[in-house]
Amino acid sequence: MTQTASHPGALAGVRILDMATVLAAPSGATLCADHGADVVKLELPDGSDALRHMQPIKDGTPLWWKVVNRGKRGITLDVRKPKGREIFLSMLPKFDVLVENFRSGSLDKWGLDIETLHRVNPRLIVVRLTGFGQTGPYRSRAGFARVFEAMSGFTNLTGEVGGSPLHSNFPLGDSIAGIFCAFSIAAEVARLRGNPDAAGVEVDLAATEALFRMLDPLPVEHEQLGQVRCAAGNRTSYTAPSNMYRSLDGVHFSLVASSQAVYVRLCKAVGRADLITDPNYDTLPKRVLNIDSLDNQFAEWFAAHRYVDICAQLEPYEIPFSKVYDITDIKADPHFQARQAIIRLPDADYGSVPAPCIVPRVMGRDMPIPRSGPAVGEHNAEVYAEFGISEEMLSALRDQRVI
Known part of the structure; x- marks a missing residue:
């Protein structure tokens, strides 16, 4: 060279x-x-x-x-x-x-x-x-x-x-x-x-x-568990809660709470500390197993609040989430601007x-x-x-x- x-x-x-x-x-x-x-x-x-x-x-x-x-x-x-x-x-x-x-x-x-x-x-x-x-x-x-x-x-x-x-x-x-x-x-x-x-x-x-x-897990989960992974909408089949949610004012945003620590913080952020110890949701495997009932409860809470209020609730608890951006959002975002x-x-x-x-x-x-x-x-x-x-x-x- x-x-x-x-x-x-x-x-x-x-x-x-x-x-x-x-x-x-x-x-x-x-x-x-x-x-x-x-x-x-x-x-x-x-x-x-x-x-x-x-x-x-x-x-x-x-x-x-x-x-x-x-x-x-x-x-x-x-x-x-x-x-x-x-x-x-x-x-x-x-x-x-x-x-x-x-x-x-x-x-x-x-x-x-x-x-x-x-x-x-x-x-x-x-x-x-x-x-x-x-x-x-x-x-x-x-x-x-x-x-x-x-x-x-x-x-x-x-x-x-x-x-x-x-x-x-x-x-x-x-x-x-x-x-x-x-x-x-x-x-x-x-x-x-x-x-x-x-x-x-x-x-x-x-x-x-x-x-x-x-797509690393596809072959092993099929061989060892007999599973064929397929579409799940905006949810995931491997962790929960993780979905695309809609606020009261029509803003779509993506939120992921894969780890136990983030899940606990999320429950506290939305005033649902009871979900932390609920025997249906207290571990990640249980949350995945009962994904519909768990996810619906979060979706209902988000649908009842404006996006600006959701941000005010989630950000102090360091919850990973984001509005779904288009190119105008990317151009206007101060972080993207600061990073050029x-x-x-x-x-x-x-x-x-x-x-x-x-x-x-x-x-x-x-x-x-x-x-x-x-x-x-x-x-x-x-x-x-x-x-x-x-x-x-x-x-x-x-x-x-x-x-």
């Missing part, structure tokens, strides 16, 4: 070539860019990446693209063409990581199989993020976040009892897979940094498995655009604000010049539709 002082952060000096499309794998590369990696975003010359055409779009400008691909330099290259493949392979020795998410076998078909990639760069980390992995009968299936969420068992946990399972209005499956992508890169970079003789690897990351990995949870990315079209802050924070390290995602081929001249490709050659490659 090279070291460059111009990119502060734990991944400074790491160079990543992100040729993935849409959301999951590119978001993983972006997380690395947030922490100092030099990420080059490779697209087809026609700018056909689906994320460029998904809402939100303003006056033809893809806003989602700007924030998801922040901190990257953008180039175009068609690796399916012989000249494009040649240029691609000539660049790989200068990169530490390649991120791709094409269907299994696609790169092989283009003459970019793992043996070829490692022949030109033996230490290359190749992260392949697909829906179902590089092996198995589903390896060539197409997939998007909702498919991953449904197949992993995640979606089966959402929705009302007896009703249809529910998807969120956000591709959470892609984001979780992206986090695993960033983790994979960081883990392998750490391995290579610790051993200058270590070889590169092929990382087989299945988005469906990434989601399933988050929303940062502004420098942007060529709008001057700057808002986006979530860099996560995690490292105490004593001020991370630079990344710029918004690049336009199609915005950094072609800059990046290709680093590989000795002249402007005249770039012009010829444009004429050939290679870039």
